[in-house]
Amino acid sequence: MKKTFTPGRLMLILSCATLPLAVVAADATLDAKVQLGRVLFFDTSLSEPAGQSCATCHAPGAAFTDPDTARPTSKGVHPERFGNRNTPSAMYMAFSPKFHFDPEEKHYVGGQFWDGRSATLEDQAKEPFLNPVEMANPSKRAVVEKVRRAAYADQFDAVFGKGALVSVNRAFDHIAAAIAAFERTPEFQPFASRYDAWLAGKGQLSEQELRGLQLYEDEKKGNCAACHPSQRGPKGEPPLFTDFTYDNLGVPRNPENPFYGQDKKFNPQGAKFVDRGLGGFVKQRAEDGKFKVPTLRNIAKTAPYMHNGYFKTLRGTVAFYNDRDIRPACKGDVSEADALAQGCWPKPEISRNLNTDEMGKLGLSEQEIDDIVAFMLTLNDE
Ligand code: HEC
Ligand code: HEC
Numbered sequence: 001m002k003k004t005f006t007p008g009r010l011m012l013i014l015s016c017a018t019l020p021l022a023v024v025a026a027d028a029t030l031d032a033k034v035q036l037g038r039v040l041f042f043d044t045s046l047s048e049p050a051g052q053s054c055a056t057c058h059a060p061g062a063a064f065t066d067p068d069t070a071r072p073t074s075k076g077v078h079p080e081r082f083g084n085r086n087t088p089s090a091m092y093m094a095f096s097p098k099f100h101f102d103p104e105e106k107h108y109v110g111g112q113f114w115d116g117r118s119a120t121l122e123d124q125a126k127e128p129f130l131n132p133v134e135m136a137n138p139s140k141r142a143v144v145e146k147v148r149r150a151a152y153a154d155q156f157d158a159v160f161g162k163g164a165l166v167s168v169n170r171a172f173d174h175i176a177a178a179i180a181a182f183e184r185t186p187e188f189q190p191f192a193s194r195y196d197a198w199l200a201g202k203g204q205l206s207e208q209e210l211r212g213l214q215l216y217e218d219e220k221k222g223n224c225a226a227c228h229p230s231q232r233g234p235k236g237e238p239p240l241f242t243d244f245t246y247d248n249l250g251v252p253r254n255p256e257n258p259f260y261g262q263d264k265k266f267n268p269q270g271a272k273f274v275d276r277g278l279g280g281f282v283k284q285r286a287e288d289g290k291f292k293v294p295t296l297r298n299i300a301k302t303a304p305y306m307h308n309g310y311f312k313t314l315r316g317t318v319a320f321y322n323d324r325d326i327r328p329a330c331k332g333d334v335s336e337a338d339a340l341a342q343g344c345w346p347k348p349e350i351s352r353n354l355n356t357d358e359m360g361k362l363g364l365s366e367q368e369i370d371d372i373v374a375f376m377l378t379l380n381d382e
Pocket of ligand 2: 317
């Protein structure tokens with residue numbers, strides 16, 4: 001989808017970072033809220049049993065995604081439990097608009113998670129605490145009790161007012177609000193890649209990277225920017241490399257997804273589990289198989305790729321965009337490596353609502369695929 005996204009309110013907050021220090025420091029509550037969000041984000045005592053924090057799966061050194069790339073999905077605090085989806089980066093997600101249906105474009109936009117089921121960062125931050133395959137607390141009360149016992153508990157009254165941890169529901173809201181405030185800081189959206197420097201006229205890209213950029217943007221070639229925009233917005237906003245819309249790319253089922261072997265309690269369908277994505281959340285077949293367009297910023301650090309981690313390599317991912325509709329179907333479920341070796345692609349996990357307008361037969365040469373990959377490697381925040 002080609003549509004310019006205006007970051008709006010968040011840019012105001014972010015642009016504070018460029019104001020004189022005195023102006024920023026004047027808002028001491030904001031700063032204290034962010035500090036509180038930071039300790040909560042890294043606190044491994046907030047799972048049940050203790051041992052897992054947000055940062056376990058969203059580590060700063062791995063662009064706030066899971067540093068354990070050995071499996072397509074992440075391990076819970078109970079190490080035999082796995083979720084069904086690949087951990088996305090939490091970076092730049094502060095720019096995702098509140099989940100909504102755009103009546104003009106006639107599609108869903110924004111929200112958090114691959115399927116948009118949390119409207120905002122605040123809503124999202126509450127989920128992992130209570131998810132049995134993640135931090136596994138039995139209730140909100142259990143989380144709040146842990147926070148009441150923490151060394152930083154008194155900070156809540158300072159930030160949210162007296163008695164901030166008294167009511168369980170209000171306390172849980174405050175916990176989520178503090179985490180979301182931390183996720184809105186420049187640490188999560190530094191815009192500090194070689195590509196940003198180049199856009200600002202301050203750095204160089206190699207010839208191959210520039211060729212890759214051109215192919216990436218060319219509507220008759222990669223056409224990647226149609227969903228992962230790469231140019232500044234109308235007010236000079238830096239590109240986010242996602243437009244926060246939803247699409248079904250026809251990603252194959254991932255036979256290596258440990259979720260299929262999970263206890264019936266967590267996956268009642270076993271090997272028959274099908275991830276409907278957005279369709280499952282909004283309960284509409286017309287949205288089945290669609291997942292939120294992820295940002296490509298820091299893509300070199302966030303493998304594996306796609307909602308189910310099917311792809312382990314960027315090259316394989318681009319090859320799939322290039323000739324999904326040209327290679328013959330593989331026999332059965334095969335991995336990315338086997339599909340590449342056999343010259344086939346497995347059938348889409350969900351064939352309805354497949355995007356065939358913007359991908360599937362791009363006609364890129366091997367060299368052009370390499371060039372696009374080289375361009376994507378310029379998107380690491382340094
Ligand atoms: C066990 C690993 C794990 C832990 C712990 C975890 N997350 Fe996540 N996170 C995930 C996965 C997996 C998803 C995607 C799930 C989905 O889309 O259904 C996700 C999604 C997100 C997203 C949405 C990103 C996007 O692209 O839409 C944000 C933001 C986020 N997590 C923040 C947090 C915060 C804050 C915490 C702590 C309260 C946390 N996570 C704890 C694995 C984890
Ligand atoms: C029609 C919209 C659309 C176009 C065009 C598009 N993408 Fe995507 N891209 C998506 C969606 C949606 C996903 C997630 C799909 C999923 O997980 O099932 C995605 C995922 C990816 C991922 C994996 C990201 C991650 O964090 O897992 C990469 C890499 C990627 N795209 C690169 C590209 C490149 C390179 C091009 C151009 C050759 C391109 N995309 C064109 C919509 C698009």
